[in-house]
Amino acid sequence: MSRLFFVVLKLLLMLLILGATLWGAGLLFFRLPGAMGVVAALGFGLAGLAGLIGLWTQEPRLPLGFAMLLVSLLGWWATLAPSHQRDWIPELAHLPVISRDGDVLTVSNLRDFRWRTEQDYDQRWETRRYDLAKITGTDVFLSYWTGEAIAHLLVSFTFSDQAPLTFSVEIRRQQGQDYSALAGFFRSYEMAYVAADERDIVALRTNARREDTRLYRINASPAQSRDLLLAYARDINDLAARPRWYNTLTTNCTTVVFHLVGQVAPAWKFSLPLDPRVLLSGYLAGYLQQIGALNQHVPLAELTRLARISDKARTLSPDDPDFSAKIREGVPAGGP
Structure with a gap:
């Protein structure tokens, strides 16, 4: 029994070292510049390999040496602090701030760009x-740009007297910085909220980027929508006051939204069970229909067909004051 215990313990330690090696090598590769990151990642990988060898050859100095390197790396990780003071790309240069006076919300730094291409646009x-x-x-x-599994989520609040207010959770990229899903695990990007007019943030995806964008009407009452909008406002102001890291898995365009919905869940008719479709956001519509958030009387395949608005949006001018109303034509209401 004791021998089996030590074998199992060694296997667990081996998995721990392997996981720590992959994490540490990734951190060094993505956070250190150029060749330095490559060399440091390889060096840390070799240290992890030595730790694994020492575990099975009864050379305790090897795993202990790796443990010391890991502790040092964790110390460095803890010092990586997010900031609002960087050289941001223009479309993410400002974060929204929302103030409230009774029933009136004032949204500052609302983006209303006009996009001809991703590189050619008017800032407003x-x-x-x-x-x-x-x-x-x-x-x-x-909005889909590569296959069906992953899509970017936008949440839009509609009003009886004016154009919708749309929110997007995004990585806040610096000038010259590209996006990598893997880098998003290693505190490489700050998180940003964008508050925007649909003629900006939807037309960017349908017209300038030519993405496959789909619109779904949520089965939410005005009271439920109000609760969610106020939850957005609180978190938007919190982010404006305190920067935070974007994380590919835990702090992304869908998980942040579901966290906000969770804050007002008692007022909503559906609960929020853990479901892989929340992370594989391309399949989110199926999950939303399953929990009653989308129309229950239209099959999902038909609902998705009717939700495709990209071709329709490309026939419209982003300056059209009725852009939002026209892209909703033919899209089924949320319904029960």
Whole structure:
């Protein structure tokens, strides 16, 4: 029995060392510049390999040496602090801030760019006011650019007297910085909220990027939509005051939204069970229909067909004041 115990313990330690090696090598590769990151990652990988060998050859100095390196790396990791003070790309240069006076929300730094291409656009930042008493519902957009598994999520609040207010959770990239899903695990990017007009943030995806964008009407009452909008406002202001890291798995465009929904869940008719479709966001529509958040009387395949708005949006000018109303034509309401 004792021998079996030590074998199992060694196997567990081996898995721990292997996991720590992969994490540490990834951190060094993505956080250190150029060749330095490659060399440091390889060196840490070799240290991990030595630790594994020492574990099975009864050379305790090898795994202990690796453990000391790991502790040092964890210490460095703890010092990596997010910041609002970097050289941001123009479309993420400003974070929104929302103030409230009774039923009126004032959104500062609302983005209303006009995109001809991703590189050619007119910049416009605005302050707009929204009456909570005029909110009518909540819609979501899923925008696909590579296959069906992953999509970017936008949440849009509709009003009876003005254009929708749309929010997006994004990585806040610096000038010259590219996105990598793997780098997103290693504190490489800050998180950003974007508050925008649909003629900006939807047309960017449908027209400038030519993504497959789908619109779903959520089965949410005005009261539920109001609760969610206020949850957004609180978190947007918290982010503006305290920067935070984006994380590919835990702090992304879907998990942040579901965290906000969880704050107001008692007022919603559906619960939020853990489901892989929350992470594989391309399949989110199926999950939303399953829990009653989308129309229950239209099959998912038909609902998805009707949700595709990209071709329709490309026939419209982003300057069209009725852009939001026209892309919703033919899209089924949330319904029961």
